[in-house]
Amino acid sequence: MRLITLPTLTKEAIGRFGHRVWGWLVIGFSLLLVVAISNFSCFAVRAEPIALAAISLNSVGLINPQGLNSTYTDEHPVLSGSGRFLAFISGRDGRRRLMLYDLQLEQLVDLPWLNRRDAIAEHPSISNNARYIVYVASDSGRPEVELYDRVTQLVQVLTGAYRGWFRNPSISPDGRYIAFESGREGQWDIQMIDRGSNIELDILDQRS
Amino acid sequence: MKLVPVIVAIALVVFFLSSFSYPRLMTLPYDSAGRSLNSPYTEHEPQVAGDYLVFISDRNGSQDVYLYDLVSRKLLDLPGLNSVDSVASHPRVSVDGRYLVFAASHGGDVDIYRYDRQVRRLQNLTASLDAEVRNPTISGDGNKIAFESNANGQWDIVLYDRSDF
Numbered sequence: 579m580r581l582i583t584l585p586t587l588t589k590e591a592i593g594r595f596g597h598r599v600w601g602w603l604v605i606g607f608s609l610l611l612v613v614a615i616s617n618f619s620c621f622a623v624r625a626e627p628i629a630l631a632a633i634s635l636n637s638v639g640l641i642n643p644q645g646l647n648s649t650y651t652d653e654h655p656v657l658s659g660s661g662r663f664l665a666f667i668s669g670r671d672g673r674r675r676l677m678l679y680d681l682q683l684e685q686l687v688d689l690p691w692l693n694r695r696d697a698i699a700e701h702p703s704i705s706n707n708a709r710y711i712v713y714v715a716s717d718s719g720r721p722e723v724e725l726y727d728r729v730t731q732l733v734q735v736l737t738g739a740y741r742g743w744f745r746n747p748s749i750s751p752d753g754r755y756i757a758f759e760s761g762r763e764g765q766w767d768i769q770m771i772d773r774g775s776n777i778e779l780d781i782l783d784q785r786s
Numbered sequence: 787m788k789l790v791p792v793i794v795a796i797a798l799v800v801f802f803l804s805s806f807s808y809p810r811l812m813t814l815p816y817d818s819a820g821r822s823l824n825s826p827y828t829e830h831e832p833q834v835a836g837d838y839l840v841f842i843s844d845r846n847g848s849q850d851v852y853l854y855d856l857v858s859r860k861l862l863d864l865p866g867l868n869s870v871d872s873v874a875s876h877p878r879v880s881v882d883g884r885y886l887v888f889a890a891s892h893g894g895d896v897d898i899y900r901y902d903r904q905v906r907r908l909q910n911l912t913a914s915l916d917a918e919v920r921n922p923t924i925s926g927d928g929n930k931i932a933f934e935s936n937a938n939g940q941w942d943i944v945l946y947d948r949s950d951f
Contacts, residue, residue: 647942653934655943659835659881659926666943681930681945703833706926736809748833751881751926755812757832757839767814767824768832768841774808782926 645686646679659706659751660782663687667700676702676713691731699724701746705753705780712736712747712756723747723758729778736771744769753780815859820845822861823854835926836881838862842874849873851888853903866908867901876921880928887911887922887931898922898933900951911951919944 646652648670655666664679676699678687687708693699697717704711711726723737723744737744742762749756754777760769816824820843823829827845839854850868854861867886868874877888886901897912898919912919917937924931931946 646945649940651941652943653941654921655932655934655945656923657925657930657932661925661927661930664932664943664945740811746831750834751836755834757834759830759832765826766828766830767816768829768839770812770814770832770834770839771809772812774810776808 645684654701656703658704658708659780663704663708665702665704665708665711667702674698676711678704678708678711689726689728691733692726703748705749706751706782707780709778709780710749710753712749714745714747721745723756725749725756751780751782753777822859831876833878835879836883838879838881838883840877840879840886842877849875851877851886853879853883853886855883862903864901864903866906878922878924880924881926882928885924885928887924887933889920889922889933896920898931900924900931909951911946 646664646666648668651667651669653667655664657664662680662682664681666677666679668675668677673693673695675693676689678689679685680687689711692711694715694717697715699713699715700721702711702713709728711728713724713726714721715724718735718738721744722735725734725736726732727734736756737758740760740762742760744761745759747756747758754773754775756771756773757768758771759766761767814824815822818826820827823839823841825843825845827843830842832839832841834856837855837857839856841852841854842849843852844850848868848870851864851874852861853864862883864886869892872890872892874888874890877886879886884903886903888899888901889896890899891897896919897910900909900911901907902909911931912933912935915935915937917935919933919935922931922933929948931951933944934941935944936942
């Protein structure tokens with residue numbers, strides 16, 4: 579009785595069908611590669627960048643850095659751990675966008691690839707130096723908690739695999755933990771995601 | 787023995803796969819009597835800062851602010867902060883756990899309050915502000931507080947620093 583092993587089977591297959599086997603193998607492998615790459619690239623959601631239009635100068639905010647308030651809705655402010663950055667949702671310029679304001683330099687900070695033309699972001703929360711921004715976004719079929727890294731400019735969906743509704747995310751100042759409300763136990767409860775100790779923590783600069 | 791390389795292979799696979807286990811959902815403590823973080827009642831609006839987690843719960847019959855110490859795993863007392871006839875919402879805490887800000891309604895008026903845990907003092911920051919206020923936030927060191935106000939006919943962001951409170 580012959581020992582059936584993979585090399586034996588392959589040799590036999592090649593012997594019978596010749597070079598066609600290799601051709602199909604190559605095609606099959608490259609298809610697998612394409613599928614694998616496209617699957618993993620879903621972790622890097624890229625959208626069209628929205629050019630930062632001219633900041634409305636008729637700001638009528640009560641306390642005044644120009645550019646923080648506009649004549650449209652500016653809501654849900656969050657201060658960073660350092661106190662330097664303030665993220666908020668603004669309805670100015672005809673688009674509801676998540677914006678980041680630098681209180682020290684008194685200007686808005688660019689957030690490339692975060693805001694999308696076809697989705698809305700709500701309830702932002704930021705880490706110590708606003709490196710990590712979490713928010714709820716509507717770009718898939720249901721509101722998902724997403725994490726934006728200002729250094730890599732990548733968006734990561736955190737709740738893609740979880741059942742139920744989520745809302746009100748909050749990120750810890752170092753960026754490692756994200757707490758949010760979850761309704762999957764039939765009641766709003768607090769859940770927390772641990773991003774692990776291998777991530778780059780957003781540490782407060784002690785010198786400033 | 788052929789068993790050794792198999793065991794080594796399995797160990798390597800397990801080790802390799804475990805590096806994919808983050809981000810992971812943590813198991814948070816639950817107590818049916820309401821003495822811990824999660825309870826049979828609602829928990830809303832959590833915020834995690836440093837070692838502390840602040841949230842809203844109605845487990846004691848009134849919508850109150852709760853502060854949980856994640857290191858010692860217990861709820862901390864907030865004397866003088868909550869009251870039975872007021873509804874609290876949107877709590878935030880500074881990183882050292884000393885200052886809490888939240889919105890609370892007293893007699894139909896919603897104001898932004900700041901609570902100092904060290905001296906147990908509750909301070910109304912918007913008593914003289916003639917507008918609706920909501921959604922307060924505090925910086926990590928407790929020196930800046932921002933919130934929304936509709937004094938100008940739409941929601942705007944107001945920023946207070948130490949000199950304002």
